[in-house]
Amino acid sequence: MGVVTGPARAAGAGGRQGPKQDRSRATRQRLLEAAVSCLAERGWAGSTVSVVAERAGVSRGAAQHHFPTREDLFTAAVEYVAEQRSRALRALPARTRPETVAALVDLYTGPLFRAALHLWVAASDEPQLRERVTELEARVGRETHRIAVDLLAADESRPGVRETVQGLLDMARGLGLANLLTDDSARRDRVVAQWGRIVEQALGGDG
Amino acid sequence: MGVVTGPARAAGAGGRQGPKQDRSRATRQRLLEAAVSCLAERGWAGSTVSVVAERAGVSRGAAQHHFPTREDLFTAAVEYVAEQRSRALRALPARTRPETVAALVDLYTGPLFRAALHLWVAASDEPQLRERVTELEARVGRETHRIAVDLLAADESRPGVRETVQGLLDMARGLGLANLLTDDSARRDRVVAQWGRIVEQALGGDG
Numbered sequence: 001m002g003v004v005t006g007p008a009r010a011a012g013a014g015g016r017q018g019p020k021q022d023r024s025r026a027t028r029q030r031l032l033e034a035a036v037s038c039l040a041e042r043g044w045a046g047s048t049v050s051v052v053a054e055r056a057g058v059s060r061g062a063a064q065h066h067f068p069t070r071e072d073l074f075t076a077a078v079e080y081v082a083e084q085r086s087r088a089l090r091a092l093p094a095r096t097r098p099e100t101v102a103a104l105v106d107l108y109t110g111p112l113f114r115a116a117l118h119l120w121v122a123a124s125d126e127p128q129l130r131e132r133v134t135e136l137e138a139r140v141g142r143e144t145h146r147i148a149v150d151l152l153a154a155d156e157s158r159p160g161v162r163e164t165v166q167g168l169l170d171m172a173r174g175l176g177l178a179n180l181l182t183d184d185s186a187r188r189d190r191v192v193a194q195w196g197r198i199v200e201q202a203l204g205g206d207g
Numbered sequence: 208m209g210v211v212t213g214p215a216r217a218a219g220a221g222g223r224q225g226p227k228q229d230r231s232r233a234t235r236q237r238l239l240e241a242a243v244s245c246l247a248e249r250g251w252a253g254s255t256v257s258v259v260a261e262r263a264g265v266s267r268g269a270a271q272h273h274f275p276t277r278e279d280l281f282t283a284a285v286e287y288v289a290e291q292r293s294r295a296l297r298a299l300p301a302r303t304r305p306e307t308v309a310a311l312v313d314l315y316t317g318p319l320f321r322a323a324l325h326l327w328v329a330a331s332d333e334p335q336l337r338e339r340v341t342e343l344e345a346r347v348g349r350e351t352h353r354i355a356v357d358l359l360a361a362d363e364s365r366p367g368v369r370e371t372v373q374g375l376l377d378m379a380r381g382l383g384l385a386n387l388l389t390d391d392s393a394r395r396d397r398v399v400a401q402w403g404r405i406v407e408q409a410l411g412g413d414g
């Protein structure tokens with residue numbers, strides 16, 4: 001995994017942790033999860049450290065001990081949940097390419113994508129957020145690309161394969177956006193079925 | 208064109224218009240263009256009727272005569288500029304499918320997409336905006352799909368062709384999102400070149 005090191009680093013370097021560290025890690029995790037759901041539901045304007053602390057059942061002081069600024073909290077939260085999703089995806093059993101296309105698209109239709117979208121759009125107007133979200137997006141994007149290449153058994157040494165995978169992830173992101181205001185799942189299922197076939201053909205490898 | 212009738216309706220039914228109507232239409236147009244650039248640059252939180260009126264060099268009273276509410280102004284603005292873009296796209300000379308793919312993706316990388324994105328994301332949190340933006344998105348989406356089908360000479364009676372075009376437009380939207388915080392044009396050009404070839408093959412028709 002490697003690239004997304006935020007939460008692991010904060011929880012301490014080794015595995016030998018006392019009850020105090022366990023409690024601290026649990027508090028941190030509750031804050032991160034509350035931050036993502038808050039951002040997904042209320043947007044950036046409605047998401048502050050206080051609101052998240054209350055939602056997580058944590059004092060404001062404790063929240064600020066873990067995350068000194070609003071930017072710290074929300075960028076860490078999106079990164080944390082993105083890493084959880086990546087891990088879950090890697091842990092799934094082997095699947096066909098069309099099934100993988102569907103699983104990749106699923107990454108972009110839940111609360112995590114909604115939260116990340118709010119953060120990106122806020123970052124486009126707020127300089128103090130922009131640089132951090134840009135770095136975060138690059139790290140998460142690279143990791144998602146690596147996972148997609150592995151799961152699709154895509155041979156990136158062949159010309160065009162890298163761009164085929166990239167375009168597929170761009171499509172998944174666009175499908176996430178189309179799902180923002182209305183339930184787009186019926187249309188999305190048909191698009192994913194067709195694009196599963198297209199990607200299978202474009203990647204080739206056994207034909 | 209037909210579907211997007213807002214600005215035409217407001218400017219009067221016929222072609223016989225006096226100088227007063229001309230002035231009124233010019234004011235309206237200035238407001239709409241200022242609203243889109245304001246939304247693109249400052250986001251929903253920074254976009255009010257007053258700010259747009261000042262930017263357009265129009266009094267606040269005149270702006271409110273044309274657009275009684277903030278929601279009226281910004282939804283009309285996104286629709287107006289979307290219609291202008293559609294018209295420009297239809298007016299272009301015939302082109303190859305890969306060239307058409309590139310032109311379609313271009314729709315999603317300028318200030319109009321940025322403005323629309325701010326409006327969508329704001330609408331996901333604000334009920335009074337949500338319904339109007341949902342309708343607007345559906346109208347503009349249908350029109351863009353029709354244009355794409357025409358320009359790509361796609362035969363939608365063939366199975367999968369409709370979903371191929373839809374997925375392509377989803378990809379274009381995702382590429383627009385990837386361009387929000389950084390200049391993604393170098394990567395995008397490579398993705399567009401590869402997917403131009405893939406779409407050409409998927410649509411077939413002469414091979």
